[in-house]
Amino acid sequence: MKSKWRDNIYDPQLDRNLISVLCNRFRERYRFLGGEEITQFIVEDILEVVEEYKRPIPEVKKGQMVWDGAEVDQGRKPGYGLSMKNTKVKPIVLTLISEEDIKMLKEGATGRAIKKAVTERIFNEALDQGVVLNHVDASLILKCAPSTVGGYVREVETEKNIQIPDRGKLHDMGRSVTHKKEIVRYMLQNYSQPEISRRTHHSGEAVDRYLRDYNRVKVL
Incomplete structure (x- = not known):
């Protein structure tokens, strides 16, 4: 049989952690009425979000920064009705100064050319990490x-x-041109489906779906 005295000695040490502190805060300060398991589940979920925000920090290199933006997949159709408070966001790492930028400057590139290169890069880096930036993000x-x-x-x-x-x-x-219009435009210019997918940053299935919709309208 498991010894009880060891439980009495060591369980308090195991309970001395941030999860216990936050669970106690929920009960004592906020008068949360959920049970112990529900309270712990909520606290662990919050700490997971905190850890996600901390994650990129060790990965930041010279010339990079941490930024947060809207996730590509929102679980529902984004739009003006979805406030930023209700939008899923995540932190990412963006490269503001790269060796290529320095080489461009060394070769006499203008400041505008560098900023255009940076603009293209950060939008693509964000998408590679599952985030879409808007023009306000980039302007800041x-x-x-x-x-x-x-x-x-x-x-x-x-x-x-x-x-x-x-x-x-x-x-x-x-006010941006919708991706649907651009996908159809590339199709009319005889680009292949893989090339359209690459240029518009959409899956092959999405490209096929938009083109099928266009062809149905065209037939009508």
Whole structure:
């Protein structure tokens, strides 16, 4: 039989942790009426979110910063009815200064050219980490006006014939050209499905779905 005296000695030591402190705070300060298991579940869930926010810090390298933005997958259709308080966000690491930027400066590139390169990079880095930035995010990071970011985005898209994956396009918000229109435009220009997927940052299934919808409308 398990010895009870060991439980009496060591259980208090195991209970001396942040989870216990927060559970006690819920009960004593906030008069939370949930049971012990519910309280602990809520506390552990909150600590998981805190840990997620701390996660990128050790991964930050020279020239990088931590930023948080809206997750690509919101679990519901994003739009103006979804406030930022109710939007799923997560922290990511963005590269503000890279060796390529320094090499461009060394070769005589203008400040505008560097900022356009940074703009393209941070939007793509965010998407690679499951987040979509909007132009206000980028303007705060680059310390300029959102309209200036919009200008950078339009210039890069025109020069490279690509789509910058900002939140306006991926979540169909704001004044951005919707991804549906761009997908159809690339199709009419005879781009292949994989190339359209790459340029618009959408899955092959999503591209196929939009093109099927377009063809149905065309037939009608």
